Every structure is written in structure tokens, then in C-alpha cells.
Amino acid sequence: MHIHRRLITAIILATLLAAFLPHQVYAQSEVIATVLASSLNVRQMPNSDALIVGMVAYQTQLRVTGREDTLGDGGLWVYSASLDGSISGWVRSDYLEFPAGFDIFSLPLLSGGETPAAPAAPPTTGLLPGTTAEPVNFRTGPGRTYAALRMLPGGTPVGLMGRDNTGLWLQADVNGQQGWLYAGLVQVAGDVNSLPVTVETASDGGAGPSISAGVVPVVGSRARQIFLRGQRLGNRRNVFSKVGDSITDSPYFLVPIGQGGLQLYEYTSLQPVVNFFSQAMANNNNSFANASIAARGGWTAGALLDPANVFTTGCQPGESPLVCEYRVTKPAVALIMVGTNDIAFSVPSADFRANLERIVQTSIDMGVIPVLSTIPDNQRYPNESARVPEINGIIVEVANAYGVPLWNYWQAMQNLPNHGLSTDNLHPSIPPSGETGVFSPDGLQYGYTVRNLTALMVLDAVWRGALY
Structure with missing residues (x-):
């Protein structure tokens, strides 16, 4: 009976101590958050003057994988990506809803606004592997007048499937989405001349259709x-x-x-x-x-x-x-x-x-x-x-x-x-x-x-x- 009483007392004391002692925050590599704004700009760097790489809508779920090292520019910026991987970049954390009890400071620190390394591309049969050397527009066709599907961060793995006749533009597959990249901004692991010519373009390689820029939309x-x-x-x-x-x-x-x-x-x-x-x-x-x-x-x-x-x-x-x-x-x-x-x-x-x-x-x-x-x-x-x-x-x-x-x-x-x-x-x-x-x-x-x-x-x- 005395042992039973002592056991109950110990449990009560442990519970009370747990309630008053501070909880330890464990580092968390990522978390799923929901967009609260009607639309939210996704930027290349963690500040409001940085290049906008896309936009996500209200209630979109994002995978948040890191945060900036210093609080500033109106709030804390976090690095996020859509669940389907179609867009990634920096967003303001105060426009996101995190799970109850989540501590944003448990996210990994990305000093200086660095971009997390892109994940390795899954092997794709028949495609020549490549990597973007710096941020580059992923376009609907082989030329600068074609609409940009989105901007790919530097270090993005791509699967190359073709080229234009000038060799200045490469047809690529990125997670199942096909488009075109300027060859000068892609590091190719292999012989680019082994790619088939899938489109004939003008000799300057970049003219594309004679329709002025801004007529065809960028699809976000x-x-x-x-x-x-x-x-x-x-x-x-x-x-x-x-x-x-x-x-x-x-x-x-x-x-x-x-x-x-x-x-x-x-x-x-x-x-x-x-x-x-x-x-x-x-x-x-x-x-x-x-x-x-x-x-x-x-x-x-x-x-x-x-x-x-x-x-x-x-x-x-x-x-x-x-x-x-x-x-x-x-x-x-x-x-x-x-x-x-x-x-x-x-x-x-x-x-x-x-x-x-x-x-x-x-x-x-x-x-x-x-x-x-x-x-x-x-x-x-x-x-x-x-x-x-x-x-x-x-x-x-x-x-x-x-x-x-x-x-x-x-x-x-x-x-x-x-x-x-x-x-x-x-x-x-x-x-x-x-x-x-x-x-x-x-x-x-x-x-x-x-x-x-x-x-x-x-x-x-x-x-x-x-x-x-």
C-alpha cells in the first residue's frame, strides 16, 4: 500500500515538473505549411526586392525546408517548395499557417539566403543528364520570345531530350514537365551533339516567332x-x-x-x-x-x-x-x-x-x-x-x-x-x-x-x- 502511494506521488510530481520546465525544441528538417494570403509571391532571395520566380495561391500547401539567418525586411523569410515541385523559393513566414505548436526556429538555418541544394534527379532512360548553372527561364519553345513556364534555380537537375538546329536551345524534361533551356546556362554530362534536332529555328537561334514579347503569357x-x-x-x-x-x-x-x-x-x-x-x-x-x-x-x-x-x-x-x-x-x-x-x-x-x-x-x-x-x-x-x-x-x-x-x-x-x-x-x-x-x-x-x-x-x- 505504501509502495502504491509512493508511486502515485512520484507520477504526480513528475507531471507537475514537466508542466513547469521549458520544453526542448528539436531541430526539424521540414514542415508542411498552408498559404494564408490570397496570393503569395515566391522570390529568388529572402527580401521583398528580390526577383519573383512565381506565385502561389490561397490554401496552397508548401514544404518549408529552411529559414533565413537574420530577421528583417518586415519578417522572417523561409525557403519553401510546392508539393509537386513545380515552384520553389523564399516566402514571408507570416503569410503561412504552420501546424499547431510548431516552432519556426527549429527549421535549418540557411545563412545569407542560400538556396538548398537541388535533390538528385531520378534516373530517366534515354535522356542526357544536365544541371542548370544558374537561375534560368524554362520556356515553351527555343527562343527568348517564347513564354517562360517558370524559373529553374541554379543546380536544378534536368533530363535533356533534344536541341534546336543551332545548338543554342536544349529541350528538357524537369519532373515530367517539358520545355526549353538556353544551352549556355546548362552544364551537360555528355555530348550535347548526340541529342536529336527536334526543332528548326532561325539562324540566330533566338528570334523565335515574330510576335513581340508580352503577348503570350507566363503561365504560373x-x-x-x-x-x-x-x-x-x-x-x-x-x-x-x-x-x-x-x-x-x-x-x-x-x-x-x-x-x-x-x-x-x-x-x-x-x-x-x-x-x-x-x-x-x-x-x-x-x-x-x-x-x-x-x-x-x-x-x-x-x-x-x-x-x-x-x-x-x-x-x-x-x-x-x-x-x-x-x-x-x-x-x-x-x-x-x-x-x-x-x-x-x-x-x-x-x-x-x-x-x-x-x-x-x-x-x-x-x-x-x-x-x-x-x-x-x-x-x-x-x-x-x-x-x-x-x-x-x-x-x-x-x-x-x-x-x-x-x-x-x-x-x-x-x-x-x-x-x-x-x-x-x-x-x-x-x-x-x-x-x-x-x-x-x-x-x-x-x-x-x-x-x-x-x-x-x-x-x-x-x-x-x-x-x-
């Missing part, structure tokens, strides 16, 4: 997250939707590509994306030639959200044209251009913004990557022409706020005759032959041909940057 991690949500909802990877007004609901926009009227000329690197999106029936045809439920002449942004504008059988009561198109077609991507009729009908800018935000949010909710396109110039009347920069500014701001791809069609039109407009000074121009899928130098003097070319470039960027 947000697009990838939307795509993965859509896959869980049953959306189809190789289908896209067309959303907009008469400039979209036109037999000259993408339809020739879907009906065999495509001649790529020097843009042969776009053939794979054409093949990819030609495989499946979107609704009544392949994605290029499909007649969209969400595209109709005269529509404003608000019209896409109004159930009264559904003119197609198969839509459910109360569905808007946009929701019906997404439900019926189940696309992974939507090419969206609205705003021209908002100008024509004098829709207030605040209303246009609110409607465009609803279009974007509806797309995200339904797991569809919304690609927002700027509108072309409108030269019919001075008051309409004056509103184009305002409307395009809203489109750019909404795309940036939601972290979705921006297709700057307006910019692509600026060097064309009459800014790429037809004689009505409103709609894109059409070549005399009517063949807007022929990407010859002469054909690319017309607005609809340039729209089709840049649409393929945009789809290629999204396909390679998010649909893997």
Missing part, C-alpha cells in the same frame, strides 16, 4: 492549381472553350485550324499543341471548330452571366451561357475576350470589372483556366476609341489579381496595317483569300490571322505550363 502555378481542381471535377485535359462576342463567335477564329486549313510555315513547333487539342470532341466539333454556347455577337461581359441569353438546348434552368458551356464541354482552358460591346453599350467600367471578375471566379470554381485576352483597338468613334485603354487596363488588372494567364492580343495588333482592323474599324481584318489559318508573312498582316497564331502560342504555353 495558379493555372496549374486550377487545372488540378478541374481534373478532380471531371474536366477534360485536351479540350478548351471559346468565350466572348462576335470576334470570338466568328468562322475566322480558330475554325479553319479545326477544319484542316492550317499552314504553319515557320511555326512548326506549334503542331504538337494543335494535335493535342484536336483529339477530342468539345461538344459539336473539336475545340478549334466547336460552336461555343458562351460566344455570341453583341454580347457584353454581363451577357455571359445572364441565363436569359441561353439559346441552346441542353442547358439547365437558371444556367448562364458561361456555366452551361463549361458544364457541357468540360474544358481545361477557356480563351476569353470581352469588352468591345461593353464600350459600344456604354457599360460603366465598375460594372465591367465586376462582371469580368465573376467570369474569372466562375471559371476557377469550375476548374477551368481562364485566359483573359485584351481587346483590339476600336476606331469607329472617338469616344469608343478613348475607352479601349481603360477596358484593357481592367482586363490586365483582373488577370494579375487572380493570377491567371493574360493574352495581350491588343499588343500583337499594333504593328499591323490599320492596327489589324477591317474597314469597319471594329473587327479584326481578314486576308483576301479568307484563309486565316495560313501563317505566311503576307497572311500575318491581318488581324484574324494574328489572333489565330497567338491563340496557338497561348494554348501551347498553357498546355506546357499547366496541363501536365
Whole structure:
């Protein structure tokens, strides 16, 4: 009995001592944290002036593997990576939610903002191994005018699978994602000349398509997250939707590509994306030639959200044209251009913004990557022409706020005759032959041909940057 009493007393004393003694903090190599901000910049170094290498969205889970050595620049920075490995870099710790009771100072110390060594690449049969010598853009094609999928940190292992004919650009595989790297920034373990030539480029090796930089979007991690949500909802990877007004609901926009009227000329690197999106029936045809439920002449942004504008059988009561198109077609991507009729009908800018935000949010909710396109110039009347920069500014701001791809069609039109407009000074121009899928130098003097070319470039960027 006395022994029993002494045992109980010892247990009570040990419990009380444990409660009052400080807990030992053990070093922890990594932890999973959740993003609290609506969007969070990922930077190359631990300070707010450092290069942004990407963006992660609200509720994204990150693997945190280290912290900076000194507290500063508004808070403690930690080194993080997305769980799928698609993006890594430094983020502010106060924008992350850590597990209850976790001590951030138990993370390994990375002095001077060093970047953790990249993990060894898994062996890949048939690929020539290489390593990035310094931070380098991973692009959709062999040239600086192609969109950057993301930035790879120095020391990233890559599997090399091909090169262009100049040897200045290398086709690579990084954790299942394919793209192109500038050869001068890659250390190759082997003979680079043993790689097959997979693309012919211009003799300067870097010119790429004659479309000015900034037209085709950089596809960030947000697009990838939307795509993965859509896959869980049953959306189809190789289908896209067309959303907009008469400039979209036109037999000259993408339809020739879907009906065999495509001649790529020097843009042969776009053939794979054409093949990819030609495989499946979107609704009544392949994605290029499909007649969209969400595209109709005269529509404003608000019209896409109004159930009264559904003119197609198969839509459910109360569905808007946009929701019906997404439900019926189940696309992974939507090419969206609205705003021209908002100008024509004098829709207030605040209303246009609110409607465009609803279009974007509806797309995200339904797991569809919304690609927002700027509108072309409108030269019919001075008051309409004056509103184009305002409307395009809203489109750019909404795309940036939601972290979705921006297709700057307006910019692509600026060097064309009459800014790429037809004689009505409103709609894109059409070549005399009517063949807007022929990407010859002469054909690319017309607005609809340039729209089709840049649409393929945009789809290629999204396909390679998010649909893997």
C-alpha cells in the first residue's frame, strides 16, 4: 500500500515538473505549411526586392525546408517548395499557417539566403543528364520570345531530350514537365551533339516567332492549381472553350485550324499543341471548330452571366451561357475576350470589372483556366476609341489579381496595317483569300490571322505550363 502511494506521488510530481520546465525544441528538417494570403509571391532571395520566380495561391500547401539567418525586411523569410515541385523559393513566414505548436526556429538555418541544394534527379532512360548553372527561364519553345513556364534555380537537375538546329536551345524534361533551356546556362554530362534536332529555328537561334514579347503569357502555378481542381471535377485535359462576342463567335477564329486549313510555315513547333487539342470532341466539333454556347455577337461581359441569353438546348434552368458551356464541354482552358460591346453599350467600367471578375471566379470554381485576352483597338468613334485603354487596363488588372494567364492580343495588333482592323474599324481584318489559318508573312498582316497564331502560342504555353 505504501509502495502504491509512493508511486502515485512520484507520477504526480513528475507531471507537475514537466508542466513547469521549458520544453526542448528539436531541430526539424521540414514542415508542411498552408498559404494564408490570397496570393503569395515566391522570390529568388529572402527580401521583398528580390526577383519573383512565381506565385502561389490561397490554401496552397508548401514544404518549408529552411529559414533565413537574420530577421528583417518586415519578417522572417523561409525557403519553401510546392508539393509537386513545380515552384520553389523564399516566402514571408507570416503569410503561412504552420501546424499547431510548431516552432519556426527549429527549421535549418540557411545563412545569407542560400538556396538548398537541388535533390538528385531520378534516373530517366534515354535522356542526357544536365544541371542548370544558374537561375534560368524554362520556356515553351527555343527562343527568348517564347513564354517562360517558370524559373529553374541554379543546380536544378534536368533530363535533356533534344536541341534546336543551332545548338543554342536544349529541350528538357524537369519532373515530367517539358520545355526549353538556353544551352549556355546548362552544364551537360555528355555530348550535347548526340541529342536529336527536334526543332528548326532561325539562324540566330533566338528570334523565335515574330510576335513581340508580352503577348503570350507566363503561365504560373495558379493555372496549374486550377487545372488540378478541374481534373478532380471531371474536366477534360485536351479540350478548351471559346468565350466572348462576335470576334470570338466568328468562322475566322480558330475554325479553319479545326477544319484542316492550317499552314504553319515557320511555326512548326506549334503542331504538337494543335494535335493535342484536336483529339477530342468539345461538344459539336473539336475545340478549334466547336460552336461555343458562351460566344455570341453583341454580347457584353454581363451577357455571359445572364441565363436569359441561353439559346441552346441542353442547358439547365437558371444556367448562364458561361456555366452551361463549361458544364457541357468540360474544358481545361477557356480563351476569353470581352469588352468591345461593353464600350459600344456604354457599360460603366465598375460594372465591367465586376462582371469580368465573376467570369474569372466562375471559371476557377469550375476548374477551368481562364485566359483573359485584351481587346483590339476600336476606331469607329472617338469616344469608343478613348475607352479601349481603360477596358484593357481592367482586363490586365483582373488577370494579375487572380493570377491567371493574360493574352495581350491588343499588343500583337499594333504593328499591323490599320492596327489589324477591317474597314469597319471594329473587327479584326481578314486576308483576301479568307484563309486565316495560313501563317505566311503576307497572311500575318491581318488581324484574324494574328489572333489565330497567338491563340496557338497561348494554348501551347498553357498546355506546357499547366496541363501536365
